[in-house]
Amino acid sequence: xxxxxxxxxxxxxxxxxxxxxxxxxxxxxxxxxxxxxxxxxxxxxxxxxxxxxxxxxxxxxxxxxxxxxxxxxxxxxxxxxxxxxxxxxxxxxxxxxxxxxxxxxxxxxxxxxxxxxxxxxxxxxxxxxxxxxxxxxxxxxxxxxxxxxxxxxxxxxxxxxxxxxxxxxxxxxxxxxxxxxxxxxxxxxxxxxxxxxxxxxxxxxxxxxxxxxxxxxxxxxxxxxxxxxxxx
Amino acid sequence: xxxxxxxxxxxxxxxxxxxxxxxxxxxxxxxxxxxxxxxxxxxxxxxxxxxxxxxxxxxxxxxxxxxxxxxxxxxxxxxxxxxxxxxxxxxxxxxxxxxxxxxxxxxxxxxxxxxxxxxxxxxxxxxxxxxxxxxxxxxxxxxxxxxxxxxxxxxxxxxxxxxxxxxxxxxxxxxxxxxxxxxxxxxxxxxxxxxxxxxxxxxxxxxxxxxxxxxxxxxxxxxxxxxxxxxxxxxxxxxxxxxxxxxxxxxxxxxxxxxxxxxxxxxxxxxxxxxxxxxxxxxxxxxxxxxxxxxxxxxxxxxxxxxxxxxxxxxxxxxxxxxxxxxxxxxxxxxx
Ligand SMILES: [Zn+2]
Numbered sequence: 001x002x003x004x005x006x007x008x009x010x011x012x013x014x015x016x017x018x019x020x021x022x023x024x025x026x027x028x029x030x031x032x033x034x035x036x037x038x039x040x041x042x043x044x045x046x047x048x049x050x051x052x053x054x055x056x057x058x059x060x061x062x063x064x065x066x067x068x069x070x071x072x073x074x075x076x077x078x079x080x081x082x083x084x085x086x087x088x089x090x091x092x093x094x095x096x097x098x099x100x101x102x103x104x105x106x107x108x109x110x111x112x113x114x115x116x117x118x119x120x121x122x123x124x125x126x127x128x129x130x131x132x133x134x135x136x137x138x139x140x141x142x143x144x145x146x147x148x149x150x151x152x153x154x155x156x157x158x159x160x161x162x163x164x165x166x167x168x169x170x171x172x173x174x175x176x177x178x179x180x181x182x183x184x185x186x187x188x189x190x191x192x193x194x195x196x197x198x199x200x201x202x203x204x205x206x207x208x209x210x211x212x213x214x215x216x217x218x219x220x221x222x223x224x225x226x227x228x229x230x231x232x
Numbered sequence: 233x234x235x236x237x238x239x240x241x242x243x244x245x246x247x248x249x250x251x252x253x254x255x256x257x258x259x260x261x262x263x264x265x266x267x268x269x270x271x272x273x274x275x276x277x278x279x280x281x282x283x284x285x286x287x288x289x290x291x292x293x294x295x296x297x298x299x300x301x302x303x304x305x306x307x308x309x310x311x312x313x314x315x316x317x318x319x320x321x322x323x324x325x326x327x328x329x330x331x332x333x334x335x336x337x338x339x340x341x342x343x344x345x346x347x348x349x350x351x352x353x354x355x356x357x358x359x360x361x362x363x364x365x366x367x368x369x370x371x372x373x374x375x376x377x378x379x380x381x382x383x384x385x386x387x388x389x390x391x392x393x394x395x396x397x398x399x400x401x402x403x404x405x406x407x408x409x410x411x412x413x414x415x416x417x418x419x420x421x422x423x424x425x426x427x428x429x430x431x432x433x434x435x436x437x438x439x440x441x442x443x444x445x446x447x448x449x450x451x452x453x454x455x456x457x458x459x460x461x462x463x464x465x466x467x468x469x470x471x472x473x474x475x476x477x478x479x480x481x482x483x484x485x486x487x488x489x490x491x492x493x494x495x496x497x498x499x500x501x502x503x504x505x506x507x508x509x510x511x512x513x514x515x516x517x518x519x520x521x522x523x524x525x526x527x528x529x530x531x532x533x534x535x536x537x538x539x540x541x542x543x544x545x546x547x548x549x550x551x552x553x554x555x556x557x558x559x560x561x562x563x564x565x566x567x568x
Contacts, residue, residue, distance in 0.1 A: 036328065036329060036560050037558045037560045038558070039329070040329075040332045040333070040336060041556075041557050041558050043336070044336065044557055054336060054337045054339070069281065069284070069322070070284075070322055073284055073287075073288045073325060073326055073329075074325060074329050076288050077287075077288055077291060077325070077329040077330045077333070078329045078330070078332070078333040079333075080292050081291065081292060081295070081330040081333035081334050081337070082337050084292040084295060084296065085333065085334050085337035085338055207292055208293045208296075211288065211289055212285075212288065214285075218279065218282050218285060219281070220279040220281065220282060221279075221282060224274055224275060
């Protein structure tokens with residue numbers, strides 16, 4: 001089974017092709033450049049490199065966020081149209097879960113996160129148990145401060161994985177001290193091959209119904225809902 | 233006989249997710265539009281982030297419906313045309329990236345289309361072009377006069393320097409507490425009132441085909457404000473009629489002058505505001521004794537749709553224009 005994995009949900013652009021759980025090829029760049037311009041050429045290049053044509057693909061796996069709203073939509077629009085046009089299954093995987101895959105051998109809690117500005121982060125809690133990644137804290141858009149105080153109460157080892165680690169490193173160290181584990185640079189950039197691995201054996205989503213994992217309402221919608229509440 | 237050219241068009245520049253299949257740039261095989269207007273109504277206007285979210289939810293659904301309704305197979309479809317701009321960038325991005333994925337998956341050529349070229353070519357789905365022709369495009373985002381001497385060549389001879397006509401309509405509608413979108417409500421009220429208030433007409437410099445509606449908008453605000461302070465009552469119907477009279481007179485007069493100067497053989501009206509009855513009637517009256525045919529497409533083709541993108545894309549495709557897999561959304565794309 002040939003799987004194409006696509007991740008444009010955050011700054012890194014990642015494309016991978018797997019044959020079942022074997023990686024055939026992978027392209028990752030971690031630069032602030034336009035995903036819309038670069039995604040299709042990257043897919044085209046990788047497909048040529050591994051001598052595959054579009055009709056030989058059997059499954060699409062896409063990182064569905066959280067992350068940049070625009071980035072997530074570029075990935076989903078591309079992946080969903082691919083799946084529909086080729087009539088093959090699609091699987092959406094949380095972008096936080098992809099990061100948590102990079103803590104495969106960590107014995108403890110994994111806290112992947114993306115900075116969401118104004119002190120907020122998109123985050124969730126994951127843990128590897130019996131070779132399986134489990135979600136232990138629901139994914140949310142929350143204040144990093146609250147996340148850290150909650151983790152401090154747990155008194156457990158925590159692995160932090162995030163492309164935005166630099167923004168929060170000091171704060172994490174200050175609150176959690178030696179319980180906080182922060183690896184070197186490459187572990188913080190999502191690998192599309194791991195995205196492919198996360199999705200390869202998962203039950204397919206409905207192509208039409210698959211939507212981004214924004215974790216946050218659009219501002220106008222949030223304000224509108226609040227106004228409706230206030231009226232009551 | 234030449235082989236048919238069948239183009240699939242995609243349009244997502246604002247709040248409509250649209251896909252259509254068109255034969256030879258003149259015949260609609262399918263034309264599906266998923267409007268988001270109900271969702272945006274509660275905000276009193278289009279919210280870009282919400283529009284982008286809806287597009288990503290609707291895209292493959294609309295694609296499927298349009299392809300099925302066209303009764304064409306993928307072998308029949310020659311190319312994918314997509315609106316690359318102008319418009320809301322986040323909204324455009326969904327269409328552009330879907331189009332690229334589709335072109336790649338089905339191994340079809342990709343053609344980027346200018347949204348306004350689409351509006352003009354909507355007319356070719358009704359009647360063949362005769363050049364030179366003049367197009368007046370009026371919508372929520374545009375007020376332009378475009379001269380065409382041949383297929384695929386566009387000269388913008390006049391454009392708005394501030395608000396688009398449709399924008400002015402929406403703003404005045406808001407002042408009169410009319411629901412969104414306000415254009416049709418103003419048009420309706422205008423027919424019940426009298427153009428008794430003398431609002432300014434922005435003619436700009438001698439010979440200019442440009443437009444300006446911000447002065448008119450301010451004049452309407454001031455008038456309402458002053459009346460309130462003096463406890464005078466102004467009838468909304470009269471405000472609407474007077475405002476509309478100003479917009480329509482400027483649009484009609486400039487179109488007429490340009491049509492004469494460039495000795496055009498056809499005048500085309502396009503864009504959402506082309507549905508305005510007041511504007512249609514005045515244009516029809518003014519052009520009746522000029523001998524220049526005036527074309528206004530049915531409302532369904534005036535508002536945003538993808539059949540117009542496929543129609544414009546047909547010409548671009550036949551002229552050998554192709555877009556690469558690096559095609560991007562361009563919110564301020566120029567018409568050339
Ligand atoms: Zn339009």
